[in-house]
Amino acid sequence: MTLFQKGATYERISKADAGDEDGVIRQGEDTAELAARRGIPIEGRRFRDNDKSATHGRHRPDYERLMAAVKRGEVDVIIVYLLGRLWRNRRERAEGIELLRKHEVSVLCVKGPELDLTTAAGRLLAGLLGEVDTFEVEQMSEREQREMRQRVERGQVPTGPRAFGYTVDGTEIIDEEAAEVRKMFEAVAAGASLSGLATDLNKRQILNRNGKPWTHNAVRYLLLNERYAGLREYNDVVYPGKWPTIVTEDQWRQAVAILTNSSRKTSPGPARRWLGSGLYQCGVCDNGNTVTSAQRPKVKSRLTDPALQGYQPVRTYKCRGPVKHLQRVAEPIDQLIAGTEPGRPLGLVPQLLLRDDAAQLLLDEERPDMDELSAKAATLRARLKNMTDAFAEDDEADALEFKRAVRRVRDRLTEVEQQMTSPARAAVLGDLVASDDVIAAWTAMTLDRKRAVIDMLMTVTLLPGKSGRAPFDPETVRIVPKSR
Template sequence: MKYTKGASYERISKADEGDEDGVIRQGEDTAELAERRGIPLQGRRFRDNDKSATHGKHRPQYERLMAAVQRGEVDVIIVYMLGRLWRNRRERAEGIEILRKHNVSVLCVKGPELDLTTAAGRLLAGLLGEVDTFEVEQMSEREQREMRQRVERGVPPTGPRCFGYTADGAELVEDEATEVRDCFHALLAGATLSGLAAGLNERGILNRNGKPWSYNAMRGVLLNERYAGLRQYRGELYPGKWPVIVDEATWREAKHLLEDESRATRRGPGRRWLLSGIARCGVCDDGTTVTSGSRGGPKGTRGLTAPLYRCRKTKHLARGTEPIDLTVEEYVIRRLSRPDAVDLLVDETAPGTEELRAKAVALRSRISSLTDEFADDDDADAAAFKAAIRRIKTRLADVEAQMAHPQRSRILVDIVTAEDPAEAWKDLMLDRRRAVVATLATVTLLPGRPGRAPFDPRSVRIEPLQGMG
């Protein structure tokens, strides 16, 4: 048959980024066949690289080819083999019908010439296509069985490297794993996704692709069950045999928090000031919180602004942020530096708290007594003393853990147990500081003195929450 309006189509399902060798080879073979048969292509060459045809995904060049067919610009399509043109039944049936309607044949480098205007040609195209589909489905079944076996054996998932793990997923990248662990703990202690992403970016910690963190990337990490040593397959979770970064309970709590529809989320930049959205307006005195803003500097200081806390409703309250933040920070550090600060971690409503508290007091007393005895005994064995203290402290830690209020402990423990609470406060990210304030007290901002009167700390009303006094 003599063809006068030829077109070629090349496709590779999977190719590395920038790798076009496969489709180039196909193109050389289709061009050689067109030249041998004397079929002019005249620029009608269509190529989809790294595009699967199995699931009917968008193939832009294939769609351009079929549009050219329907405009009457093509009377034969040259392909390396029929499977490059179609791989699923729906597309094959639709394509055969379009080619039949417009009197277009298919010519294969490796395969027969198919005249789709005849019943025999369409039958052969359908049979060959079914063989292609069978091969694809059989390969898919083998891959699924292999995947299930890997899941059941606890083998790490393949694919792109997971932040925190080596490329094969079998070992930890320790510095990245530490960052992941800290992000989980910070989230459960009150941090926001935007704040976590901003904190990593400020410290120059990039994601696995070497790019800055975003809200969605941070969310994806904290929802990833892999960090808890789990793997999802067909809706079920299976245990894996790779190092975990957080325990399953921590991951599940983070997942619950992130998927809670009632939880307010922020996709924009994280908060910039300690009390925005936390402190209340003392003029409204109805629970209305303040937001942050700014005002211009004095005349002649173009571009300078002063940060403010403003009432969210009206303009009747506008206070400079710095002295207010310092006042609240001093209160927090003073409260968390008291000897009884550890009691803030205790869940008073938990059953058996009084009994556990008595055990804790007895263990602390025992540590104190042993220390005094060691100090007074010149012949005391230092190694035995250290071992005894270590055992008692381990028991004390277990008792304190049983008494601990889960949420308050996560938020406050870093400061309460620090040797220097003031330094520990400085090391906290802003989100954690905000969570500490919200856990300890209600802060209400009253109007300041008029004019240039000095700041009055009494205009910041700090009332401890129940059990936090």
């Protein structure tokens, strides 16, 4: 008759393909066979962790339930295929051996000895066998790390899950997905929020690499992934890769700088729905407090047939501070700042973008050499004009030589103008200033982009409106241009 009356089995596989349980099933068959051969009852005490590593002490639900059963005195022997299935790291092994010693629990191995952990000899043997297991794991880890470093140094494509924008093997670009990746990098550089990007992707039914809707964190992870710039980080060192890139290194580094800025709001809350929420400031406090969006109780709409009893909520902006001393109807304020509605005055932002000198909005006036660069640019423009005038009056001038000379001067002018341009302003305003149809480009922009443009150009402060039914007064909105 067996000495053990409360047997338990434990099976574990570190890595298994999705849905593959053949490995732990085989272990279970062998441990059950050993229990039957020894006459050890195991009913209701079978524990199994599939695809769970024990090397780093990660959460193993059934192992924890097994140890809880040991503490309750419900187990007097644990049957495993190998001792390494029970423990793989030193800390967990030491804790486990002490727990089994305290509760007088032995270990039986299908491939290995019987370990009586109530004796010093049994604990010594368990410790020695465990050290062999740990040595094998650490040696394998060292080989894998060396192989990984070699792959990185050679610029080979990263292994693992497919990256959005690339094929499964990572060697080719999927054009449709890559276009969305580029849009995301451009949008975050232009001031878009992560939640707003996720909302836009989901609205257009663009699914992530797993075929699921996008989340704030999924967009953030993509933008921080150096793989899109053809780079790979290993042990805090960035190496160049040999796979096709989707964005430039500068674009990726700009996104990283934006997303890791400590002053950036990181809450993955809902995307902004209104133009001035958290952007316009309260002129009553006048201390930098921003206003938030709100809705007044629904009022009857004058535009609706009275017979239909139509009611509409009124969007408002109110102070974010503890005292709600400011509340303004949102629509006329937003129209004043950004409106393009036909038949109504054009908003201040579109007016700025339509000016002949709108390109000046891109200049970085904080550059210490801005005067010198401006002088160079003026000289080059004058040279171009003189060259054009001279060519027009010289019937014998060589047209090909003229074109080459003009191209050289224009290339130098472009270089100087790029030096004069603020990268941040170019990211936010560049496509608008360069657009052939500014109004259409502005109207088509997402709310995030419009907010970024407003924040780049001006500070909007709301003052108390006039009481009663007085018409909207633009003087109750203070606009202060921001310096470049």
